[in-house]
Amino acid sequence: MKNLKIAIQKSGRLNEKSVQLLKNCGLDFENYKSSLITTVGNFPLEILFLRDDDIPGYVEQGIADLGIVGENIIDETESKVEYIKRLGFGKCTLKLAIPKDSTIQDIKDLNGKAIATSYPNILKNFLDEYKINADIRLISGSVEISPGLGLSDAICDIVSTGGTLKSNGLKPFADVKNSEAILVGRKELEGNEVLAELVQRIESVLLAKE
């Protein structure tokens, strides 16, 4: 059988759980050290270790057959990949947040305001749904400090505990999108036997956890 290639995050919030999931499927391999690609010893699979942002594109282009990545990244990159399985980890919510003393009370109040985010596409789609015209400012990191610096009236960022918001004088205002890690694949994989076997093992692992 031909080897499939699966892309997972090299290091970061999804790495450990992605590796653990594949190991629980009985796959024998080493986590990322310095080699970007590793071959599984007992299953026709190669593992590519990448930055999460690059995973949907690699799968869309067919450089990888499969990927494990957050739904937030799939949506933001607007990649055409097949959703195969929700994996139940890496849960987080993309939220709008505003300064504690802000006069913004309703989503409509965002009209004409500046919103800082690393997720311009998801935010744009959300605002379009409400017919809101806001100035979306793309910031790649530390989005939470931008209202305090006078750079924005609100932010749209991933929140899990809310601690970072609070320490920057912000409060959550509205949920934009829930996200979790997803197993995605290229469109042409339907009927692939290696994939069917892998998915069956993943489903057993997920069921055993419930």
Ligand code: ATP
């Ligand atoms: P990379 O170096 O791979 O680009 P990163 O710094 O962009 O990594 P991480 O912070 O490791 O990304 O987050 C990876 C994914 O984990 C996110 O895209 C999201 O789907 C998920 N996630 C879960 N909880 C959180 C959280 N509290 N903050 C950010 N991301 C979270």
Ligand code: ZN
């Ligand atoms: Zn990233």
